[in-house]
Structure formats: structure tokens, C-alpha cells
């Protein structure tokens with residue numbers, strides 16, 4: 320296949336690529352989707368194996384009411400296929416939160432609805448007096464009602480800096496530091512206040528944390544099914560080696576299966592891998608290459624999956640943190656020096672709670688995760704896994720005997736599956752360029768590349784919010800931009 324049979328080539332079938340491809344195809348463009356893996360979905364893929372069915376990585380949708388996928392499904396004409404496992408305000412969708420304050424020997428635990436609409440469990444968790452309770456309520460009300468212009472002004476301010484002059488109890492600071500690690504996979508002194516507040520607003524106003532019947536992979540399946548039904552072509556197990564640029568414009572891609580040509584190429588392979596490896600820096604202005612190289616990778620999230628012969632967790636999600644276990648840059652630097660802390664934050668999700676088909680009858684599949692470096696070569700990951708296993712046994716003493724098998728995944732596995740490491744320390748990012756201060760919100764890299772006909776979709780460019788939602792929103796925006804580019808091109812020919 321070498322002729323101009325396609326209008327658009329989309330690289331990658333994660334939420335960014337799949338959403339963009341399916342919308343462009345639905346709008347009448349001829350799209351080729353090229354994915355290097357046999358499994359579609361990128362980090363949003365789900366696995367079905369030996370009677371077990373579970374998500375590889377994402378654990379919770381934020382926002383649950385009105386995520387980008389709902390809008391996409393509506394345009395595809397399959398609104399009914401959007402099937403959250405539980406309604407966002409379902410009283411069964413409970414998260415248990417465990418917290419240990421500095422110096423305390425034991426964790427306290429409270430149960431809370433996923434939408435976090437009721438603050439009183441936190442008052443118990445943090446043991447706050449009425450004056451501190453009032454401060455927390457006032458502060459959180461300010462976050463939830465913060466207008467967009469005020470949020471935009473916080474793109475260059477880290478959450479730590481934002482909190483510096485606020486009169487709030489330390490327990491709230493500690494929770495927000497944990498939240499930055501667990502929900503955004505960033506340290507509190509590196510995460511942009513604008514992004515963290517946006518995500519907290521989503522959780523409190525639109526619900527957060529839920530899942531889908533069939534896992535997140537069910538979303539990929541619907542988008543790809545509609546894509547193929549509308550005439551789109553998917554090439555699996557086909558890595559794009561080069562994006563072709565001729566006469567200064569994008570003209571197609573080269574793969575081991577041959578060369579494919581189209582006037583528009585959309586890459587969701589990551590901004591840095593796209594510019595520095597797939598296109599090559601010789602095609603860009605030197606200042607653009609310097610800018611791309613200067614972007615800091617978002618952080619990683621490493622996980623252990625427990626395949627259990629019997630259930631050990633009775634709720635959907637479980638999180639645990641202490642004043643000592645969340646990471647800021649200082650704590651991370653200690654870890655890099657080889658000092659693995661006694662405790663790490665833990666985010667635990669019970670796939671079986673949302674979908675009884677996730678495990679064979681009478682069994683359960685759980686995942687536990689913690690923040691880590693995005694560096695595929697990071698040497699601390701095994702030490703973190705050891706701590707996670709130890710803590711899991713402390714929270715669920717019966718887990719060790721109930722475990723039939725464990726699977727470990729860190730930045731190396733994430734990079735090998737989805738994102739090439741093209742710069743030192745990068746590749747295992749959880750949310751691509753992430754929510755790092757100074758490079759998100761209005762400062763997020765543009766989806767429009769300097770090369771006409773080349774666009775970037777996915778977590779690295781053009782959108783804001785939590786991982787999968789942000790990536791799909793970017794796909795929606797790139798579908799609009801690419802459609803506009805094609806229409807303009809047709810008119811001028």
C-alpha cells in the first residue's frame with residue numbers, strides 16, 4: 320500500500336489516538352490507525368486472560384459525569400454504549416481512606432463516597448477541632464468555586480506554593496500532597512496548582528473515581544468498533560519508524576510493512592518521541608527542538624496486581640497515606656540516593672467490585688500503586704515494590720496466603736509497552752508531560768506542530784484534566800483541527 324489512500328494517519332490507539340481517529344472517520348475522512356502493539360488501547364488497554372479481566376493501568380475516571388468519552392460516544396451515535404459500572408453518586412461506590420499523622424502509631428480509617436461531597440469523614444480522619452473544620456470548609460469552597468481565569472493564573476504556581484500563605488491545618492496540606500501523588504502522579508512542589516484544583520473540582524462537582532463494565536478497555540473497544548464500522552482501517556503490531564516530511568510538510572509514515580501516505584499525520588506516540596525520533600530534529604527549528612527537549616516528563620506510577628483465590632477487599636477503592644509517606648522533591652531525592660522509605664502512599668483498586676467478570680467465581684483481582692520516577696532505568700522500583708507488598712500485608716493480613724499470583728509493573732514496563740524513551744529519565748510517564756508547573760493549562764504544548772499536516776494528540780498536548788479524560792479531550796480537539804486543515808487544503812487545490 321503506497322498510494323494516497325488515506326486522508327489521515329493516526330499513530331497510536333490510546334485514548335488520544337483512538338478518539339481522534341474514530342471522530343475523523345465518522346466525519347467522513349479516510350483514516351488509517353497504526354498501533355505498534357497487538358493489543359489496542361495504549362495505557363487504557365484491558366486484558367482478558369485465563370478467566371481474569373482487568374485494566375492494565377487506569378483505575379478511576381475523573382470526571383465520572385460528563386467525561387470526554389461520553390461526548391465522543393454521543394457523536395458516534397452510540398450514547399447507550401457509555402456504561403459506567405455504577406452511577407457517580409451510587410452509595411455503594413465507597414472509598415476507604417487510611418491516614419496516620421506524624422508520631423501516631425496507628426492508621427485511622429474512614430469510609431467516604433467517591434464524590435467526596437461530605438467533609439465530615441475527613442474531620443474524623445484528621446481529628447480536627449471546630450475552628451480547623453471551618454478553615455477546611457472555607458478553603459475547599461474557594462477551590463470548588465474558583466473561576467477559570469483565576470485557575471489559568473495558577474499554571475505557573477505549584478500546589479505547594481499556592482498553599483504557602485493559606486491558613487489551613489497541616490492535615491489538609493498532607494492530604495493535598497497525597498492527592499497530588501495519587502491522582503496526578505506528581506510531587507506537590509512540582510504539580511501545577513491549576514491542574515490539581517481543576518481535578519479536585521471535577522471530583523467534587525462531577526464525581527470521580529468510578530469505572531466501566533468491562534474496564535476502561537471497553538471504551539477503546541467501542542471507539543475502535545465504530546471506527547471500523549465507519550470504514551476506518553487499523554494496522555496492529557505495526558510500529559511507525561519514521562514520520563515522512565517532504566518539502567517541509569507531513570506526507571505519511573514509514574513502517575516495516577511499507578510506507579503509507581496521507582496529507583495529515585496525527586501522532587499520539589508522545590511529543591518528545593515524535594519530534595526527536597519519529598520526525599527527527601533536522602526538520603524543526605533549533606529553538607523548537609530546544610523547547611521540546613526542555614519539557615519535564617510527568618512522573619510514573621508503579622503497581623502490583625494481586626490475583627487472589629478469595630476476596631480480601633470489601634470496597635471499590637482503598638487509599639493509605641501518612642504525613643511521612645507522600646513525596647515532594649526533597650523526599651524523592653532521598654529515594655534516588657537509595658534510601659527507600661519505611662512507608663509509601665498506597666492507592667488500591669478492586670477490579671472485582673466493579674465487574675464480577677473480572678475474576679473467576681469466588682476470586683478477586685486487586686491492584687495497588689504508588690508514585691515513582693518516570694525513568695525506565697530507575698533502580699529504586701524494586702525497593703518500592705518490596706515496601707508495597709509489606710504494607711499490603713499490614714492492611715490485609717490474609718492477602719499473602721490468598722495470593723495465587725502477582726504481577727509487577729513500573730516505568731520500564733510502561734515505556735516498553737507505550738512510550739519510547741528518547742531522553743534520559745523519560746519514557747515511563749503516567750500521564751505524558753503531565754501536570755507539571757509551567758507546562759500545563761494555557762502553557763500546555765500546542766497540538767499543532769510547526770510542520771504543516773502534523774498534529775499531536777494525547778496526554779502531551781492541547782488539553783487539561785485527569786489522564787484518560789485529558790487525552791481523549793486532546794483527541795477531540797485534534798480531530799477538529801485536522802478536519803479544518805483538510806477542508807482548507809481541499810478548497811485551495
Ligand SMILES: Cc1cc2nc3c(=O)[nH]c(=O)nc-3n(C[C@H](O)[C@H](O)[C@H](O)COP(=O)(O)OP(=O)(O)OC[C@H]3O[C@@H](n4cnc5c(N)ncnc54)[C@H](O)[C@@H]3O)c2cc1C
Pocket residue numbers: 330331332333334335336353354355356359360361362363376377378379380381557558559560587588589620621622688733736737738739748749750751776777778779785786787788790
Ligand atoms: C499506572 C498508571 C495508572 C493510571 N491511572 C489512571 C487513572 O486512574 N485515571 C486516568 O484517567 N488515567 C490514568 N492513567 C493515565 C492514562 O492511562 C494516560 O494518561 C493515557 O492513557 C494517555 O493516553 P495517550 O493516548 O496520550 O497515550 P497512550 O495511552 O500511551 O497511547 C499511546 C499509543 O501509541 C502507541 N505508539 C507509541 N509509539 C508508537 C509508534 N512508533 N508506532 C505505533 N504506535 C505507537 C502505543 O503503543 C500506545 O498504544 C494511568 C496511567 C498509568 C501508567
